[in-house]
Amino acid sequence: MTETVSITCIRCPIGCDIELEVEDGEILSLEGADCIQGEEYAREEFRNPTRVLPTTVRVTGGVLPYVPVKTAEPIPKGKLEAAVEELATVEVEAPVELGDVIVENICDTGVAIVATRDLPAAEEGPVAAD
Amino acid sequence: MGGDNRSARVSLGEYIMQSETDVLVVGGGVTGTAIARELSRYRLDVVLVEKSPDVCTGTSKSNTALIHAGFNADPDKQKGRLNVRGNELYHERIQHELDVPIEWRGALVVATDESERPKLEELLEKGQRNDVDGLEILEREALLEKEPHLTDDAVAALWAPTAGIVNPFELTVGFANNAVENGASVELEAEVTDITKTDDGFTVETAKGEIDAEIVINAAGLYADEVSKMVGVDDFEITPRRGEYYLYDKQFDIDIDTTIFPVPTEVTKGIVVTPTDEGNLLIGPNAQEIDDKRDKATTRQGLDKVLNGAQKTVPDLTKKDVIKEFAGLRPAIKETGDFRIQIEEEVPGFINAAGIQSPGLASAPATAELVVDLVEELRGDLEEDPAFDPNYSGPPKVRHMSHEERAGLIEEDARYGQIICRCETVTEGEIRDAINQPVPAQTVNAIKRRVRPGAGRCQGGFCGPRVIEILSEELDIPMTEVKLEEEGSELLTDEIKQPLLEKSHESSEVNADD
Amino acid sequence: MTESRQAVTSDVDAMRREEHDLVVVGGGPAGLGAAQAAYDEGVDDIVILERDFELGGILQQCVHPGFGLEYFEEELTGPEYAQEFIENVAERGVDIRLDTMVLEVTHDRTVYAVNDEDGVTEIDAEKVILAMGCRERTRDALDxxxxxxAGIFTAGTAQRLINMEGKLPGEKAVILGSGDVGLIMARHMHLEGAEVEAVLEIMPYTGGITRNVVQCLEDFDIPLRTQQTITEIHGNDRVEGVTVQEVDDDFEPIPGTEYEIECDTVLLSVGLIPENELSVDAGVELHSVTGGPIVDETRETNVEDIYACGNVLHVHDVVDWVTEESMIAGRSAARSLQDRVETRKEPIEIESTAKLRYVVPDRISTIDPDREEIPLYMRVHAPMEDVFVTLSSGGEELTRTFERRAEPGEMVTLNVDSDTLAELPEPRLELDVVQREEA
Known part of the structure; x- marks a missing residue:
């Protein structure tokens, strides 16, 4: 059975609405992309949509109670929510440096979670998140 | 400085309010706090109970902030007499005693058509009968020289130089703090739930415990009818009359120096255009009777009416540079249109100070004076407390200092060097001072009323999180328990990640059940 | 407390006095870029005055990716972008004062700054660069x-609360405004376990980039409703809900279209306002459209030796352009300090047709032999497709650039060759936008 899937291209500000005709997970045809990049994007977004996840992780003893982190590579879109849930349980100690690996393999994706800034330790005792 | 801060500071937990007092004042608005302060002049035990977490949260916080001259006061009414006397007391005493911004900017009642001139003459005559000083009619030319932004239609105006503007927050807080410094107690979050007449007075039930009082003074503003009913005096009702306002940025190209009224008509007093003590411009209010005593919502129609009304005298005003819109409720006794300040004959010992709508702010010191007379009527002559000190100062106002003055202050206390609110230049020191006053600021709005962080053009966008943090530190509560104003107005709902932990906890429980 | 008045008894000597070549007001991306460029151009006596406890400005709370594609040619998060510049100014030994608020900048470049360590410092500066950024429009400004x-927050404040303070501002939110900050906050709130009921946009189109619409809303089935706005907020203590209405083409609410959304939080992402109160007090003239100073191509304002760059000058959509612009300001201030630029006898005025909302700079007033081209930044009024932006002088076209799609939300840049400016028919440049067919 064929069905139609609509995907908005995000490669450039034009934002082409691309229609894919698919059957059993296979793309039969593709329409509406203004350029080849758009076609590539639509195929990829249909087969395996991935996203970089930006979020924060709890820190003890730092100048801030949380440190911003991201996935080092895009992870499957369907795993974003599971990833933030897993990260909610993580706690690291200050100081943290940009690029530090916070979690080596998030949600079995094989992708690491890395810190996106330096977070020095607080001078006068830890800042506790209450 | 005298006074026991502790009673006001600790609001819950192990703290128990004192169990008896000579006089109990119900309500921490400008009227109740002025009364408490005036009573603290005497050897009397005075307790003020307020239902909210701060004083000045009702009518006193949202009004036009004027000390009316009294030319429009009806000498046959209590409010007329008290307005004129109140204005005198602000001039003679209050402005010298309390470190509270009061400025005698004067007021203009502007006629925009020759047909309105007779009304000006009428007001002039009425004002002279009330002994209001310095009244005169200004003609167009003199008028426009005084206020260049006035409408071209202006033909003449009544000029009342004794009219003033006041900061109603600092005034109410000043009265309250000075009362506590002089030995009175202010109990916050102590809503009165019932009053029982006893042989020698009253037993008053509050959210913070029971207290026996010989005399009860009801200054409960919008709720004065409900408190009065508790002792069986139920022959009046308070009808909330809502007034809406626009407040403009300090950096504003329309400069207005005086308080400008249009000529009042039978239907309406008209919209006032006035500077505030901090140099903002304020316009309003309209008047609309409503049912709900908590409904301080602004409305599209109301705000439009305010702007249109203001444009009648100052046509250049638009919505540009408005930094805040708000509404206040006047606690009106519709039937009489007057204050009701009296000993209730059928319940000796119970004094009502009710129905205090405009000019309640202008009248407050005179109202307090009158209530002291009534207390004397009940108790006989009061003995003055020689330790009474009428003088009060608040935290330093770093924003009003020269650079040299600031430098000197910071050298003595570094906390005045850390600026938290950039729009209003408010320092960490001032915020911490506000929290540690005799009547403490315990909410974000309470701090804003006292020392102004968040009162500026960004309305707390930048300083809001910092103010919450300082409150949480000083009160030793989690940030998520910091309130904007009343119970239920907590600003932050949770620590981040918490909902996720709960969610994954729930789903793992579900899995376990499988 | 009662002692306060005595404490004020001023001690004139309590004030510190300093002199510096360049004072930069603000340590966000603009201030950092300006300081770095000025240093690299040979000025080493530079002070950055920053009100926060660290450098980086708003970038520190923008933990999402999408920064740096132009400048670094790789995609970074806000903190990563900031850190690069923070390290750069640190390496250059720039004097950085944190937790320091500038109280006043005078017309003759005396800067008064305050912090709790030094008290008030009076700095006599040769050059001042204003880089204070912007603030968010509030509920009140929207009327x-x-x-x-409680529960009404600007999106940026909510972003700081969540990403830096670690606090959730609410559990069930409606977001007004579909600019990028609004969209990104929708995703943040959702991923932190809060519900986002809807994003409302008064315009017929979103103010954010397509990628954010897809990745922040569509990914999580958060509805975007265009041509709708909040016409009333309900709730006495905490927000309980909002009334939403459809609007007509003049943005007036359409009677009869009202509906309610239950929520405990309203986030406002409805525009940014350059923060120019200090500038105005210094005598700097502001542009009626941008809300920022009127500047020449070096980013110098009408007040001699006072420059402005970044969001205090005009609100940028991409931080990379803030960096480019602040580097122009920093470099120019440095070159002017070293007397390496020549002032034109008559400045070249830059004008534009009604199709453009604004152009920065307002004029070109110097000659700098080492400058190859001058970028002109502009925004269109409404979305347009297949257009040329043209630059002419005295009716003669000098250059043009093609835009497949021009949107008010995305700045258009047109570079002018310095050589072109040498022989202009008249000291005036005109910018226009023409359809490809017409052209």
Missing amino acids: IPGSRP
Whole structure:
């Protein structure tokens, strides 16, 4: 059975609405992309949509109670929510440096979670998140 | 400085309010706090109970902030007499005693058509009968020289130089703090739930415990009818009359120096255009009777009416540079249109100070004076407390200092060097001072009323999180328990990640059940 | 407390006095870029005055990716972008004062700054660069009627609360405004376990980039409703809900279209306002459209030796352009300090047709032999497709650039060759936008 899937291209500000005709997970045809990049994007977004996840992780003893982190590579879109849930349980100690690996393999994706800034330790005792 | 801060500071937990007092004042608005302060002049035990977490949260916080001259006061009414006397007391005493911004900017009642001139003459005559000083009619030319932004239609105006503007927050807080410094107690979050007449007075039930009082003074503003009913005096009702306002940025190209009224008509007093003590411009209010005593919502129609009304005298005003819109409720006794300040004959010992709508702010010191007379009527002559000190100062106002003055202050206390609110230049020191006053600021709005962080053009966008943090530190509560104003107005709902932990906890429980 | 008045008894000597070549007001991306460029051009006596406890400005709370594609040619998060510049100014030995608020900048470049360590410092500066950034439009500036309960936040404040303070501002939110900050906050709130009921946009189109619409809303089935706005906020203590209405083409609410959304939080992402109160007090003239100073191509304002760059000058959509612009300001201030630029006898005025909302700079007033080209930044009024932006002088076209799609939300840049400016028919440049067919 064929069905139609609509995907908005995000490669450039034009934002082409691309229609894919698919059957059993296979793309039969593709329409509406203004350029080849758009076609590539639509195929990829249909087969395996991935996203970089930006979020924060709890820190003890730092100048801030949380440190911003991201996935080092895009992870499957369907795993974003599971990833933030897993990260909610993580706690690291200050100081943290940009690029530090916070979690080596998030949600079995094989992708690491890395810190996106330096977070020095607080001078006068830890800042506790209450 | 005298006074026991502790009673006001600790609001819950192990703290128990004192169990008896000579006089109990119900309500921490400008009227109740002025009364408490005036009573603290005497050897009397005075307790003020307020239902909210701060004083000045009702009518006193949202009004036009004027000390009316009294030319429009009806000498046959209590409010007329008290307005004129109140204005005198602000001039003679209050402005010298309390470190509270009061400025005698004067007021203009502007006629925009020759047909309105007779009304000006009428007001002039009425004002002279009330002994209001310095009244005169200004003609167009003199008028426009005084206020260049006035409408071209202006033909003449009544000029009342004794009219003033006041900061109603600092005034109410000043009265309250000075009362506590002089030995009175202010109990916050102590809503009165019932009053029982006893042989020698009253037993008053509050959210913070029971207290026996010989005399009860009801200054409960919008709720004065409900408190009065508790002792069986139920022959009046308070009808909330809502007034809406626009407040403009300090950096504003329309400069207005005086308080400008249009000529009042039978239907309406008209919209006032006035500077505030901090140099903002304020316009309003309209008047609309409503049912709900908590409904301080602004409305599209109301705000439009305010702007249109203001444009009648100052046509250049638009919505540009408005930094805040708000509404206040006047606690009106519709039937009489007057204050009701009296000993209730059928319940000796119970004094009502009710129905205090405009000019309640202008009248407050005179109202307090009158209530002291009534207390004397009940108790006989009061003995003055020689330790009474009428003088009060608040935290330093770093924003009003020269650079040299600031430098000197910071050298003595570094906390005045850390600026938290950039729009209003408010320092960490001032915020911490506000929290540690005799009547403490315990909410974000309470701090804003006292020392102004968040009162500026960004309305707390930048300083809001910092103010919450300082409150949480000083009160030793989690940030998520910091309130904007009343119970239920907590600003932050949770620590981040918490909902996720709960969610994954729930789903793992579900899995376990499988 | 009562002692306060005595404490004020001023001690004139309590004030510190300093002199510096360049004072930069603000340590966000603009201030950092300006300081770095000025240093690299040979000025080493530079002070950055920053009000926060660290450098980086708003970038520190923008933990999402999408920064740096132009400048670094790789995609970074806000903190990563900031850190690069923070390290750069640190390496250059720039004097950085944190937790320091500038109280006043005078017309003759005396800067008064305050912090709790040094008290008040009076700095006599040769050059001042204003880089204070912007603030968010509030509920009050929008004139939304209703009650004033807890739970109404600007999106940026919510972003700081969540990403830096670690606090959730609410559990069930409606977001007004579909600019990028609004969209990104929708995703943040959702991923932190809060519900986002809807994103409302008064315009017929979103103010954010497509990628954010897809990745922040569509990914999580958060509805975007265009041509709708909040016309009333409800709730006495905490927000309990909002009334939403459809609007007509003049943005007036359409009677009869009202509906309610239950929520405990309203986030406002409805525009940014350059923060120019200090500038105005210094005598700097502001542009009626941008809300920022009127500047020449070096980013010098009408007040001699006072420059402005970044969001205090005009609100940028991409931080990379803030960096480019602040580097122009920093480099120019440095070159002017070293007397390496020549002032034109008559400045070249830059004008534009009604199709453009604004152009920065306003004029070209110097000659700098080492400058190859001058970028002109502009925004269109409404979305347009297949257009040329043209630059002419005295009716003669000098250059043009093609835009497949021009949107008000995305700045258009047109570079002018310095050589072109040498022989202009008249000291005036005109910018226009023409359809490809017409052209």
